[in-house]
Amino acid sequence: MRVLYHHALNPGSRKVRLALAEKGLEFELKAEQVWERRQAFLRLNPAGEVPVLIEEDGTVVPGDGVITEYLDEIYPERQLLGETALDRVEVRRLTNWFDRKFAREVSEPLLEEKLLKRLARSGSADSQAIRAANHNIHHHLEYLAWLAERRNWLAGESLSLADLAAAAHLSCVDYLGHVPWDNHPVARDWYARIKSRPIMRALLSDSVPGVPAPAHYADLDF
Amino acid sequence: MRVLYHHALNPGSRKVRLALAEKGLEFELKAEQVWERRQAFLRLNPAGEVPVLIEEDGTVVPGDGVITEYLDEIYPERQLLGETALDRVEVRRLTNWFDRKFAREVSEPLLEEKLLKRLARSGSADSQAIRAANHNIHHHLEYLAWLAERRNWLAGESLSLADLAAAAHLSCVDYLGHVPWDNHPVARDWYARIKSRPIMRALLSDSVPGVPAPAHYADLDF
Structure with missing residues (x-):
């Protein structure tokens, strides 16, 4: 299952949750307390920030802006960035x-x-x-x-x-x-x-x- | 001629100047003192920030991240965002x-x-x-x-x-x-x-x- 590391009141995490939902893509949420600077999480995203998306094949996509560009490229059926x-x-x-x-x-x-x-x-x-x-x-x-x-x-x-x-x-x-x-x-x-x-x-x-x-x-x- | 509104020591403006140069695209620079909040400039970019790119056909592209995504889409011969x-x-x-x-x-x-x-x-x-x-x-x-x-x-x-x-x-x-x-x-x-x-x-x-x-x-x- 696709995983999204997030925080409930982090706007970038919320934007990605909405984008995934609008595209009909299933995902599991994992809450990350970024201020704890957990080593395993820093290996996923050296910037130490949520959100980070992990695809089923293990592809790591860190950062809300990177994720939304990636999603429109890989799952283009419902374009969120526009047609032209x-x-x-x-x-x-x-x-x-x-x-x-x-x-x-x-x-x-x-x-x-x-x-x-x-x-x-x-x-x-x-x-x-x-x-x-x-x-x-x-x-x-x-x-x-x-x-x-x-x-x-x-x-x-x-x-x-x-x-x-x-x-x-x-x-x-x-x-x-x-x-x-x-x-x-x-x-x-x-x-x-x-x-x-x-x-x-x-x-x-x-x-x-x-x-x-x-x-x-x-x-x-x- | 393509025009770029910029400030000499604004990093976003510099990134776009480098991107245009790397792609071999000619442009004319116009310095904008954004703190003066000039009305004609705010109509180009309501956020009041440099850089803003004006294409020869009048297309207005405001903001460094928006411009660099746009440039790779419109002038893809030299891709700056990567191949895959x-x-x-x-x-x-x-x-x-x-x-x-x-x-x-x-x-x-x-x-x-x-x-x-x-x-x-x-x-x-x-x-x-x-x-x-x-x-x-x-x-x-x-x-x-x-x-x-x-x-x-x-x-x-x-x-x-x-x-x-x-x-x-x-x-x-x-x-x-x-x-x-x-x-x-x-x-x-x-x-x-x-x-x-x-x-x-x-x-x-x-x-x-x-x-x-x-x-x-x-x-x-x-």
Whole structure:
């Protein structure tokens, strides 16, 4: 069986879980506490980061961006990057928007301060970093709404990796209770559409010991 | 003529310049001061970041990772990502190593503290961040040497995007005088090999007003 080393609230891991589900590929999850820097895991990925995909033949594919490019090459029946080179420019641009810009400005500081410091027992939360992320998320939800008003899905007519990346990051932040949905109805409509898809079910039933999700997290009518 | 919006000491811009040169594609450089947040530039790339490639037909390709994937698709004669899906896993893994891990731990803090704060006149340098980066670079040069001792180029037998990413980041840090070459002879040998290639010439003659490069920066016998 295909194996995915992951962490429940790691956005890159969630993006790959959604990509595998959307492609109909079966896999087994193995939770990795990356901060323990386990030697056997470092041999799979010297960068020491999740996700890492292990194919049934033993092929090791480390890193969310590497995995999603690999999956579209090897299992092209359901293309997540788009059909043409220009489609792929737009899908990759928006995927990077969430994986780099949204990550840097919103999800990474929130996950670091509210979750990882607690799990790895490494210091107390920086309230200034949390306030900055709470401020920055409004700009991103406005941009998401701007896209969702002009297109069926974020990068065009079809659901693509850009939607999966956005859902991966936003669902992590939502688990921490930091998405101001009430101020952003168009972004909420987009999230409600993706949230109701079967590919999201596993993510919505995730739970991290000691860090309970808010009641609305798994609610399709949030 | 093809146009590349760039900044002389932005590693992503340098990686794309090397990729275009390696593929033999002509282009004109336009320097963009991204901190000025020029409206016409934000319309090309809402993320407000360099590099952005404009093809002769007007196609806009924003972001270094998006551009290098696009270039290998559209101009496949000289493949920089590798010939097989497994080659591409390794090339993308190591490219991400430099663009994400090396960037976060070494080049981004050094460029931010020693260059961008000065150019954008936004505060004084954080000496603790500089010390951390000076410490971290040793680990990366050791990993680079480990790879270079086992392979002809970083990701395998051929020069690939992984070498261009590494050269892009290291040449920026070298411009700032922060690569401890004397302690890392194997990494220096690899850099001497790529430094002597014609594709590096334009980068080695870059100069940023008010921030002169050290004498060894452009020297092939450093």
